[in-house]
Amino acid sequence: MHLTESPSTRQQTGPADQAVSPTSFTLEMARQQQRELTAVEQFAAVHGKSESASNLYRDLIPAVKPQTGEQYAFEVNLDKCTGCKACVAACHHLNGLEADETWRRVGLLVGTKPELPVLQHVTTACHHCVEPGCLQGCPTNAYEKDPETGIVIHLDDQCFGCQYCILACPYEVPRFSASKGIVRKCDMCVTRLSSGEAPACVQSCPSQAIRITNVTRSELAAAASADRFLPDSPSPKITTPATRYVGRIADSMQVARVDKKQVARQHVPLSLVCMLVLTQMSVGCITAATLDRSLSIASATTHWSLLLAAVATGLLGIGAATFHLGRPHLAHRAILGWRHSWLSREAIVFGAYLPCLLLSVGTFAWPRLTPFQTSALALSTLTGWLGVFCSMRIYQFTQRPNWVGWRTTIPFLTTAITLGGSTWLASSVGSTSVSLPFAVALVAGLYLARVAGGILVSRHTHGPSPTPSPAFVQLRSSSHVCGATLITGALLLSAYATDWSTALAIAGCGGLLLAELLDRMIYFETGAAIGMPGGLGE
Structure with a gap:
């Protein structure tokens, strides 16, 4: 059987000969799929043509380093977050985390009144607080807050694994690695930022819901004093978190965390x-x-x-x-x-x-x-x-x-x-x-x-x-x-x-x-x- 036919031959065939055989149909579909690119191939093609992948995310990180009285901060647009957890997967993969270790999580807020049937996903990681509880509570000085960027960094070689920082952090950000005997946490991909590249979570978000911004510490302190942070979350007065949540329900008091009544028994040491x-x-x-x-x-x-x-x-x-x-x-x-x-x-x-x-x-x-x-x-x-x-x-x-x-x-x-x-x-x-x-x-x-x-x-x-x-x-x-x-x-x-x-x-x-x-x-x-x-x- 011939796999291809000329137009003249196709015109001379009768109705009985015009029936497409299963083999011809399969081959035609295969050729069509070869001509089309998948989403992954299209993404790879764009990155392949770019001199640097970081150029694609220049608008998602600050153009200049923080000035005096400023620091880096995550900004999360709740209206754009779809809860796809691409940020979680990218953070896990690019930071080489263990199978059960996560530095970024996605939660859920729901409306508390019938007239507000809201279901809002919230992505969260370390907030790199102005007064971090993990740093103040650590007995081995295994945490330091970078004076230039404001990023709270964990020093793995200094940690002896007491896990007190997990208790001291109102957001329970640090994660204990039993195999390594230490605690680890998000560092805002500081090495990427220092080379002008966006953090893993920022790069992976398909809706660009996460970005890095420069914020002034005075503004953060004022927001914490006014209890402006995220509905149904720990009081920002405790550590003055730097993360900014923006969107229609960022300041709404008519939403609550979906797991509010599902408080599990805690680990007993x-x-x-x-x-x-x-x-x-x-x-x-x-x-x-x-x-x-x-x-x-x-x-x-x-x-x-x-x-x-x-x-x-x-x-x-x-x-x-x-x-x-x-x-x-x-x-x-x-x-x-x-x-x-x-x-x-x-x-x-x-x-x-x-x-x-x-x-x-x-x-x-x-x-x-x-x-x-x-x-x-x-x-x-x-x-x-x-x-x-x-x-x-x-x-x-x-x-x-x-x-x-x-x-x-x-x-x-x-x-x-x-x-x-x-x-x-x-x-x-x-x-x-x-x-x-x-x-x-x-x-x-x-x-x-x-x-x-x-x-x-x-x-x-x-x-x-x-x-x-x-x-x-x-x-x-x-x-x-x-x-x-x-x-x-x-x-x-x-x-x-x-x-x-x-x-x-x-x-x-x-x-x-x-x-x-x-x-x-x-x-x-x-x-x-x-x-x-x-x-x-x-």
């Missing part, structure tokens, strides 16, 4: 749970030892028990913190950011707390140091409470709705008081110098104070709050009741010199310790940030 509870228990024990020594309430055995409990829990708690680090061999860098980071201050204070504890033990172990017992105990107590205060400020600094103010202060204080008081009672079982009615009343007071503190915190909780695990809540309540009951039983039995009293007292302390560990797990589980708009099912 068990190492930090143990660190917080055990260090607070240690401070409670040394406080009880100091008061006991000053008031001469119990025996020398009680003093030793409290001191050893304080040292043991202090060592275990501080040691547990290192298991949270992605690069624990660099733990010594934790003190570098002491000028601005509460995490660095906590590391310094608790680093001084342990020698003070050992000094207190030494004053009881060596007679020559006995005159310094009161001073050593007072110094240990003061240093310990200063460390607890730093722990409070670490989480209050994040300004997460369920961690601000008293929502952190009450749990941390009551943990130290409850565990310290219960340890003192357990170590005083059988001591004739302790009044039984006083001891029982103290147990009841500690339990009621703990329950009242929990109720006060739960009633004043606001903002996004995921429901804690029912198993955690039930087990916490049961452990509190059992612990208080066992200690009370031990105190009552001790009046009859029963051998079971000591075992019951230890079991009671264990129950209360378990309850506090569960309470701290719930604290982390419900510590959700407001964050930027997400998508359905995220």
Whole structure:
């Protein structure tokens, strides 16, 4: 069969011969497809003819570098954003990110009233804030804000993977890489910008919804003071973000994030749970030892028990913190950011707390140091409470709705008081110098104070709050009741010199310790940030 026919031959054929065979039709379609270019081929052809691909995006980046008082910023036109996520794919590919790592995300805003049936996609990445929370919170000085461009850059070789910047950023921008043991984030493709080329997300957006602009920091501060940023997102007053969202609904108060009621339970870092509870228990024990020594309430055995409990829990708690680090061999860098980071201050204070504890033990172990017992105990107590205060400020600094103010202060204080008081009672079982009615009343007071503190915190909780695990809540309540009951039983039995009293007292302390560990797990589980708009099912 001939694949081609001349026009004269085609005109001489009859109607029966004019029928097109399947083979001829297939060949004709193949020739037509060869003559036409696909979208990818057309895009490649344009880039191939251009001397530099960056010339295609000159109008999407500033012609001049930021002047004094200015910085680079993303500008997102919400009217142009279609939610195609080309920016996400380009950022992931051109920056060589891991499979589950993303520096740019696309969320969704929806109308809250029937007369405004809006569905608006929002692309978001690092906002390169004027006062970045990640930089202020980092204990290793692994962040720096470029004085010329204003870009917030993460120094990978300086990071030791504590992940505190993720908590300190109200937009949850930094991402932890478990394989590398460090945190990474968007740097606005600073190397591309320095060579006059647009960032990956800007180049890839088919509707040109993203661009880089020069903005003045005074304008950003004014916008933050007026709460102008993006509907249903964290307050710009926290860090003064530089990203500008423009469009018809950029300032609308009649839209809300689609995932507003889908707040997931947060990750529970068990190492930090143990660190917080055990260090607070240690401070409670040394406080009880100091008061006991000053008031001469119990025996020398009680003093030793409290001191050893304080040292043991202090060592275990501080040691547990290192298991949270992605690069624990660099733990010594934790003190570098002491000028601005509460995490660095906590590391310094608790680093001084342990020698003070050992000094207190030494004053009881060596007679020559006995005159310094009161001073050593007072110094240990003061240093310990200063460390607890730093722990409070670490989480209050994040300004997460369920961690601000008293929502952190009450749990941390009551943990130290409850565990310290219960340890003192357990170590005083059988001591004739302790009044039984006083001891029982103290147990009841500690339990009621703990329950009242929990109720006060739960009633004043606001903002996004995921429901804690029912198993955690039930087990916490049961452990509190059992612990208080066992200690009370031990105190009552001790009046009859029963051998079971000591075992019951230890079991009671264990129950209360378990309850506090569960309470701290719930604290982390419900510590959700407001964050930027997400998508359905995220």
